[in-house]
Amino acid sequence: MSILSLDQPGRTVLFMGNEALARGAIEAGVRVCAAYPGNPSSEIIGSLSQVAEELGLYVEWSVNEKVAAEVAAGASLGGLRSLTAMKHNGLNVAVDFLFNLSMSGCRGGMVIVACDDPLALSSTNEQDTRPYAKMLDLPLLEPSDFEEGKRMVSFAFDLSEELGLPVVVHSVTRFSHARGNVTLGAIPRGQDKPFFDASQGVFPKPIEQTHPALHRKLRQAGERVQAAGFNAYLGPASPELMVVTCGSGVGYVKEALHNLEAAGRVGVLKIGGTWPLPAELLREHLARCQRILFFEEVDPFLEDNIKAFCAQEGGALAGKTFYGKASGHVPDWGENTPDVAITVLARVLGIGYQPPRPAAYAAEAAELVAELATPRTLGLCAGCPHRATYWSIKNALALDGRQGFTFGDIGCYAQGRGPSGFGVMKTMHAMGSGAGLADGFGQLTRFGAEQPVLALCGDSTFFHAAIPALLNARYNNANLLMLVLDNSATAMTGFQPHPGVGKNAMGQAAPKVELAEICRAIGAEVVELDPFDVESTTATIYGLLQDLQGIKVLVLKQECALLRGRRQKLLYRVAVDPDKCRGQECGCHRFCTRVFKCPGLIWDPAAGKADIDEAICTGCGVCASICPAGAIAREAV
Amino acid sequence: MSGQIDPRNVIITGVGGQGNVLASQMMGQALVQQGLVVTIGETYGASQRGGSVMSHLRISRSQQWSPLIPEGQAHLVVGLEPLEALRVMARYGNPQVLTLTNTRPIRPLDVIAGNAEYPELEVILSSLARLSQKVWTVEATEIALAMGNPIFSNMVILGAMAGLGLDWFPLRRDSFQEVLGLLLPAKAMASNLEAFDRGQAAVQALPL
Incomplete structure (x- = not known):
C-alpha cells in the first residue's frame, strides 16, 4: 500500500513534487518508466518502482540516462505511454539520442522530466536545461505547484501522443523535493497490447520532411498548451509593473507581493508552457504596461526569448523597459527564494522593506549563532567504507613518495575532496570522468611524467560511464590504477539498485553483473579486497603502484553503512579503554578524532580521552585498527 | 487553527x-488529512552526509504557499539537535518564535577534529531563551535509546510537538496514526506510536 497508488479520486494528500509528477503519469496510463537516479529527480521513478507491481507498470533503473531515454522511446514505438526522468546532468547524457528522436517522432505518449538543481544543492554543477527544449524543438512545461505538476504530466502525455512528439516537463529542486497538497484523480486500467507498426520506419531523415514537420508540431503544441490553461494573467487591468515568471518563481512572486502589500499594483503573467512561447498571451498581456520584470531561475530563458519576440512584434510591444538578469535586477545564478523576490520587487517598485523583526534582535541572533554554532562541514557518514578507503589511499601514496594522486568521480565518495576523505580526491566532473582523466594523465609517462595516477569511482558510476574510459585506457595502453568503491548501491541518490546488485528497480531478482569480471575481460589486472581491512588495502595499493604498467583495478567491496544500519547490523561493538587511551599525549595527540575523525568518535574534554557515541557509531570497527595505542577494542557481533 | x-x-x-x-x-500528511493546505520545503541531498538539514512547513487554511519561509518569519522552530535549533534563529528567528528542542548534541566534524568547541547545553538553551518567546525541551534521543534504537528520536519529537498544546498546531494522534499506517510497514506501527506518546508526555517547558 502506498499513497501514490491510492485509488480514491477526490481525496487530497500530501505529495512530494516528484510524487505529484509520478501520479500524473499514473493517471495518464503510463506503462513503462525508466531512469538513472540523480537528485533532484530520483523519487519520480523511485516512487513508481514501489507501485509497479500493484499497478501493472514496468519500471526500471537503467544504467544511464541515454539508455533510459531509449528504453522509454522503445516502449513509445510499441504504442505504450512511457516516462523517463533525469537530473540536468542526465539530460546532457541523453540529448544525443533525443536530438534524433525529436526529428523522427515517437508513437505512444512519451514524457521526459528534466530536473534542475539551482545552486547545485546535490550536484556538481549548476545548469539550466530549458534551452535544450528550444534546441530540440520540443514543447516545454514548467509546473508552479504540486497539483499543476500532476495535471501537466497527464496533459503532456495527451499532447505527446497527439503530436507524435516527446514532451519535456521541467522541474527544479524546490519543486521536486518540496511537498504540497494534491487531489487524486482516477487511475485508468487499460491494457493495450504493444505493437510496432513495421510498415513504416522511424527515422530523423529526410530532413526536408522531418524538420519542417517538427516545427509544425511545435506550433500546434503552443496552441494546445494555451488552451489547457497553464498560462494565466493574475492582477489588475492596468498594472504599473508586469512580472513574467514561471515554475518556482510563481510562488515566490506571490509571497513577495503579499509581504510588500503590492498585489494591487503588479500584474503577474504566469507561464506554464515556456516553449514554444505563448505568442497570443504575450501580445494580449504585455500590452498592459510599460515596465516588465522577468523573474526566473538561473538562465534568462523567458527573458531573452520574450525580448526577441517583442522586438519582432513591434507595435504595442515595442519600447518596453525590461528588468531582469540583463539589467542586473535578478541574480543570474543560484536559487531564487521568497527573500530574493522581495528584494527584487521592492527595488523595482521603490518600496522600502524591512523583515518583520527588530534589527537589534537580528543582530543578537546573528552574533550568538556566529559565536556558538560551528558550521557543519559535510563529511562521510559514521562507519562509511569510503573513509577507510581514503585512509588507505592516503597512506599508500605517502609510502610511495612519488606525489601520486587520485582523480575522482560523482557519488558520496566525492566527500573525499574534503576533510573526511583527507583531501585525497583531486577532481570531480561528469559521471565516469575520473577514469577518463586518469586515462589521459596515464599517457604522459612518455613525456616524462613520474607521478602514478589513480582513478576512483563508485559501483553505480562504473556501470554508468566508467567502462568506456577503462576500455580506452586498455586499448591505448595507458598506465593507471583504478579503484572501484563498491558499496552495493547507488548510495548518494537513495540506494537504488544497479546491475551489480542482483535486484531490479521493482525489487525482483535480477542477473548480477560482476564488475570485476568486466574489468578482467577488458584486460585489467584485478584485485578484490574489503576496505575495512586497512592494512591489506594500504599494502595492496602500494604494491600495485610499484610496477604501474597498463591498467590495474582494485575493487573495494563493503556495503554502505546506512544500508547496513537499516538492518541494525553492527559488525562490531566498539569501546575505548580509557586506561590505554593516550589522549593528547605525544605519540597520539587525539589521532582518532583529530585525524581519522569518524563522526562515531567523540572527544571527552573533561576526561581527556576519546569515546564512542553509541547513537552514531555503526560498528565498522576500523578505528580499532588505526588507534596507535590499541585502546579501541572491537568485539565481533 | 485560530487567529x-x-x-x-x-x-x-x-x-x-x-x-x-x-x-x-x-506531520504534513497528518495535517493535510485534517483539511489544511501544507507546503514543505526540504534541504537534503548532499546535506544528508553530516550537514544541517532543515524542513520548512507552511501551514495554511486556504493557500499553497511557497516552500521557503521568508526571513524572520518562523512561528515554531523544532530542533532534532540543539545547536541546529539555534542556527536557524540567525535567519528565521523573531521575538515571538516558539522553540522546541532535543537536548542531545551531535558534534560537527570540526568539533570532533578539535578545531572548534561544542557549547555547553545550558549555553545553547539560554541563548535560545533569549531569542524565543518560549522554549521547550525533550530528551528525544535518550527516550529513543531507551526504546532500543536512536532512529525513533524523530517520532518522539513529533509527539513532543503535539504535546506543546498550541491551538494553531492541531496535530491529532488519530491522524498521525492513520499516516503511520499509510507510510510505514504495519510492524513499525506500535513502536512509532509509542515513541510519539512518550514524546508527548516528556516535553518540558524551560523555566523562564
Missing part, C-alpha cells in the same frame, strides 16, 4: 540521518 495569521511557519531542523524529512512528511 488570522496565515500561513503558520514551522521549521524542523537537525543533522543528516536524524529522520528530519520523514518527520516533516508525516
